[in-house]
Amino acid sequence: MSDNKTIGVILSGAGYLDGAEIHESVLCLLALSQAGATVKMYAPTSELDEIDHKTGAPTGQKRNVLVEAARIARGQVEPTESVKGTDVDAWVIPGGFGAAKNLCDFAEKGAQATPDKDVSRIVRDALAAHIPIGACCIAPALLAVITKSSGPRLKLTIGNDEDTKKALAQLGAEHVDAPVTDVVVDADHKVVTAPAYMYGGASVAEVFAGIEKMVQQVMAWA
Amino acid sequence: MSDNKTIGVILSGAGYLDGAEIHESVLCLLALSQAGATVKMYAPTSELDEIDHKTGAPTGQKRNVLVEAARIARGQVEPTESVKGTDVDAWVIPGGFGAAKNLCDFAEKGAQATPDKDVSRIVRDALAAHIPIGACCIAPALLAVITKSSGPRLKLTIGNDEDTKKALAQLGAEHVDAPVTDVVVDADHKVVTAPAYMYGGASVAEVFAGIEKMVQQVMAWA
Numbered sequence: 001m002s003d004n005k006t007i008g009v010i011l012s013g014a015g016y017l018d019g020a021e022i023h024e025s026v027l028c029l030l031a032l033s034q035a036g037a038t039v040k041m042y043a044p045t046s047e048l049d050e051i052d053h054k055t056g057a058p059t060g061q062k063r064n065v066l067v068e069a070a071r072i073a074r075g076q077v078e079p080t081e082s083v084k085g086t087d088v089d090a091w092v093i094p095g096g097f098g099a100a101k102n103l104c105d106f107a108e109k110g111a112q113a114t115p116d117k118d119v120s121r122i123v124r125d126a127l128a129a130h131i132p133i134g135a136c137c138i139a140p141a142l143l144a145v146i147t148k149s150s151g152p153r154l155k156l157t158i159g160n161d162e163d164t165k166k167a168l169a170q171l172g173a174e175h176v177d178a179p180v181t182d183v184v185v186d187a188d189h190k191v192v193t194a195p196a197y198m199y200g201g202a203s204v205a206e207v208f209a210g211i212e213k214m215v216q217q218v219m220a221w222a
Numbered sequence: 223m224s225d226n227k228t229i230g231v232i233l234s235g236a237g238y239l240d241g242a243e244i245h246e247s248v249l250c251l252l253a254l255s256q257a258g259a260t261v262k263m264y265a266p267t268s269e270l271d272e273i274d275h276k277t278g279a280p281t282g283q284k285r286n287v288l289v290e291a292a293r294i295a296r297g298q299v300e301p302t303e304s305v306k307g308t309d310v311d312a313w314v315i316p317g318g319f320g321a322a323k324n325l326c327d328f329a330e331k332g333a334q335a336t337p338d339k340d341v342s343r344i345v346r347d348a349l350a351a352h353i354p355i356g357a358c359c360i361a362p363a364l365l366a367v368i369t370k371s372s373g374p375r376l377k378l379t380i381g382n383d384e385d386t387k388k389a390l391a392q393l394g395a396e397h398v399d400a401p402v403t404d405v406v407v408d409a410d411h412k413v414v415t416a417p418a419y420m421y422g423g424a425s426v427a428e429v430f431a432g433i434e435k436m437v438q439q440v441m442a443w444a
Contacts, residue, residue, distance in 0.1 A: 014236065014293060015236070016293075019293075022236070022244055022248060023248050023252075023294075023296070026245050026248035026426075027252065029245070030249065030252070034427045034430075052292075053293045053295075054288060054299065056297065067274055068275075070275035071238075071275045072245075074275075075278065197296075204248075204252045204254075204256075205252065206255075208252055208256075
């Protein structure tokens with residue numbers, strides 16, 4: 001495991017229904033901290049559609065993605081437009097609906113989704129430079145959306161959800177089932193993915209077990 | 223360490239400047255999950271004063287404490303008014319300014335603070351029944367506010383911040399300095415406290431080390 005490495009984390013808000021999944025984000029930060037990484041956090045400056053997390057209903061209000069991400073980042077978050085894919089030693093992208101609503105529109109459009117342009121640029125440049133990427137929960141679908149037209153064909157997991165697997169196949173990705181405590185490693189492209197809360201009934205400890213493996217693989221490559 | 227125990231967690235929003243500290247909350251949930259606890263989350267239904275977490279400035283807007291806490295709780299949070307202090311085997315209270323703004327008004331009034339009535343009832347009934355309580359960051363000040371008039375005199379830590387220590391002394395609590403990775407145990411009253419992000423420059427791994435000790439002590443008593 002390497003230390004003295006700088007890892008970029010892309011956040012998409014704060015709250016699993018309209019932003020970054022909070023548990024996954026913090027568990028990524030914990031595993032990165034335990035591995036001795038220096039973390040820099042980034043988020044788009046776009047607006048998200050606020051969901052009431054008690055009722056699950058849309059409120060009709062907007063929130064700024066970066067300003068909400070700053071709740072997870074304790075203020076230390078910069079715009080994705082300000083960073084290059086090659087500025088860090090690796091990237092980690094937590095899940096939550098934010099990854100599928102604010103970093104791309106996969107939640108609404110499935111296999112017809114298009115990505116946020118800055119996040120797409122970061123991921124494409126990182127892949128081209130063989131900079132490692134870890135992604136969990138629904139964030140692997142974002143990687144599939146970004147790579148669908150120009151490749152490479154990534155091997156990844158979102159757990160075992162059949163509808164999502166179908167969409168990933170349509171996007172050209174190779175899906176491999178995995179339990180919540182495990183990861184799928186695409187060594188050719190230095191991409192490692194973990195299902196996390198794609199298993200909605202998983203315990204926090206189970207989600208952390210998978211995320212810890214994901215981060216350890218990212219750090220081993222970085 | 224006991225398992226098959228139900229632990230109540232009191233949240234005060236989602237975001238360290240106007241609610242529950244997100245890292246501390248998730249790290250408490252992780253340590254509880256790793257210890258085999260069943261967790262039930264609670265929050266007041268009052269309103270909080272929203273702070274922009276990127277700029278640190280008040281926005282002039284309000285948010286509902288419970289609805290924001292639901293972002294951390296993935297929807298599974300109930301009103302503090304619906305639970306008794308003796309309904310669970312132990313209580314855990316993460317920090318963040320929410321503990322000092324939304325569970326009491328310590329952030330504004332210091333030693334003259336008064337607590338939220340339901341949180342006060344829960345804590346007083348738990349202490350009277352020798353139900354263990356773990357609290358971190360600024361949340362120990364909430365315990366001091368609640369016990370100032372009717373006791374007991376608690377031994378606790380908020381790290382080593384001099385101004386906060388003075389206020390705790392005025393509230394009648396006994397403060398013991400502790401580093402971020404450690405806890406202070408009041409075995410007589412089954413109260414364990416950890417400094418967490420009272421050390422603002424602490425790493426996530428250091429904060430987890432202290433919170434893990436806090437949760438393990440809570441579970442050993444529960």
